[in-house]
Amino acid sequence: MKIFKIIGVMSGTSLDGLDLAYCHIWEANNTWQFVIQATKNVPYTPEMELKLKDAIFLPATELLEFHNTYGTWLGQQAKAFIEERNLAVDYIASHGHTTHHQPQRGLTYQIGSGQHIANESGIEVICDFRTNDVALGGQGAPLVPIGDQLLFHAYDFCLNLGGISNVSFNLDQKRVAYDIGLANMGLNYRTRKAGFAYDDGGKLARKGKVNQPMLKALNSLEFYDLPFPKSIGYEWFVEKVKPIIDATDDTIENILHTSVLHVCEKVAADILQNTTKPKSTLLVTGGGALNTFLIEKLQEKLGDTVEIVIPSQTIIAYKEALIFALMGVLRIQKQTNVLCSVTGAKKDSCSGVMYLPS
Known part of the structure; x- marks a missing residue:
């Protein structure tokens, strides 16, 4: 039985900070199990909160630059969490922060470059969980129901x-x-x-x-x-x-x-x-x-x-971070992690892009 040691990273529309959940996730008797071993919330500074809130209005080049710098910041937060709690981590699964979500136009965008997270933290990263579903004609949301189905x-x-x-x-x-x-x-x-x-x-x-x-x-x-x-x-x-x-x-x-x-x-x-x-x-x-x-x-x-x-x-505070950790594990295992019955896409998919540190 393989236990995946993974950090789920979530930033939501409420802008109440960055959630990190260090989880052990494994499958036993065809049922997924989990333990949340450690958690951390990093409140956003007023400046960061305002920049995330207004990112939708940034010109394209500035948004792409923010995508990279925010990814570096996410990697720094993950690394600090690992060092503070002396965690043994195999992967990081990051939702990023949604700046644009217009599935009717075929687009959704979550900032927080996976490569920058990986390089800064030194850990393999899975992110960009929504784009593939939108490319398949889906809403790219909600994604959490795969965790509701498997864990709750x-x-x-x-x-x-x-x-x-x-x-x-x-x-x-x-x-x-x-x-x-x-x-x-x-x-x-x-x-x-x-x-x-x-x-x-x-x-x-x-x-x-x-x-x-x-x-x-x-x-x-x-x-x-x-x-x-x-x-x-x-x-x-x-x-x-x-x-x-x-x-x-x-x-x-x-x-x-x-x-x-x-x-x-x-x-x-x-x-x-x-x-x-x-x-x-x-x-x-x-x-x-x-x-x-x-x-x-x-x-x-x-x-x-x-x-x-x-x-x-x-669970109240970190359920979403937990489920993105699960989605990362399912991506590693090449199993379905986005349900077309939820999003309206053409088919179920195994979504997420993987980045190796360098």
């Missing part, structure tokens, strides 16, 4: 509340998944305008009241009516959501309260329409799982039909 199959639904909300579940004996819509991206945008990173536990939102015009505007966004497979990126937020928030003249408490209700209404509606059992379980991870007010409101809207399960803090 005990739950009926797996919901991630990062910058964007996305869900995966089995339908007609196939795994399906898609981006539902907003999650922390709207909440964090408003709190950062007020000078702090996020609404701790939803305490501010809890104090607010619903702004009906804002709620109606958010609920009316056309993306919610599209059939899956479907996915969104930061471009959608900037074009469709940010103007609604900016145009709402109300207190921060009311805006956050309304945003939470919007997220819960849309998530609950999607879960309930796909529930086939009298009682289902919903695993919730991502930063939104720590928003107590949001989770309470979501459970209210789900009622007794669906039970929310909040896992350990480690």
